[in-house]
Amino acid sequence: MSIDTDLTENERAWLTFLRDINPENDPAPTLRQIQLLRRICELPARLSFKCHMVFL
C-alpha cells in the first residue's frame, strides 16, 4: 500500500480530482481510457514541437 505523501504535489492534485469524480468507486484504468489519456497528453508535446520548429 502506498500513501499520498510519497507523491508530488501535482500527482496529489490528479489523485484528488480522480477521487472527486469517482467518489463511490475505485476504477482501474481501462485500455480505452489509457489510449485517450496518451492521445491527449501527447497533443501539447506535438504542438510545442511544431511551435519550436516554426521559431527555428
Added chain:
Amino acid sequence: MSKKPHAHSNLANYIERRILELKPKKSQLQIASESGFPNPNMVTMIKQGASKLALDRVPSMAGALDCDPAYLLRLALEQTEGDTAAQALVEIFGTPVTANEMGWLQEIRAASDNSDPRMTSRARTVIRTIFGK
C-alpha cells in the same frame, strides 16, 4: 441523535454495493465471519450506517469484500470525522493510495514522459471526458 449517523456515507454505500455484488458468491453471514465479526448483525449495522467500521477491521473486511484495503481504509478514515486519532493519521501519513490509483498515476507518468504535469482546467476536462462525466 440519529440512529444511523453514518447512513449515506461513502463507506456505508460501498459496503452495501459490494455485498450485493458478492451475493451470488457469498452470503452476508460469510462476509461477517471472514471479517472477524462475532456478531453478524455488525455488517448490517455498518452497511446501514448505524455503526462505523473500526480501523482494525479494515484488512479482514477488505479481504472478505474482495476489495482494495487502501480504498476501504480511506473510506473508513473519511467516516471518522471528529475522531482526532484518525485525523492525526491522515495528517501525518496522508491518505492511502489504492493499486488502481497507482495504476492511474503510472499511466499519467508514462503519458507525460515523467514531466509531472500540473492538474490544469484542460486536464480536468480531459479526465471528465475519459470518465464520461
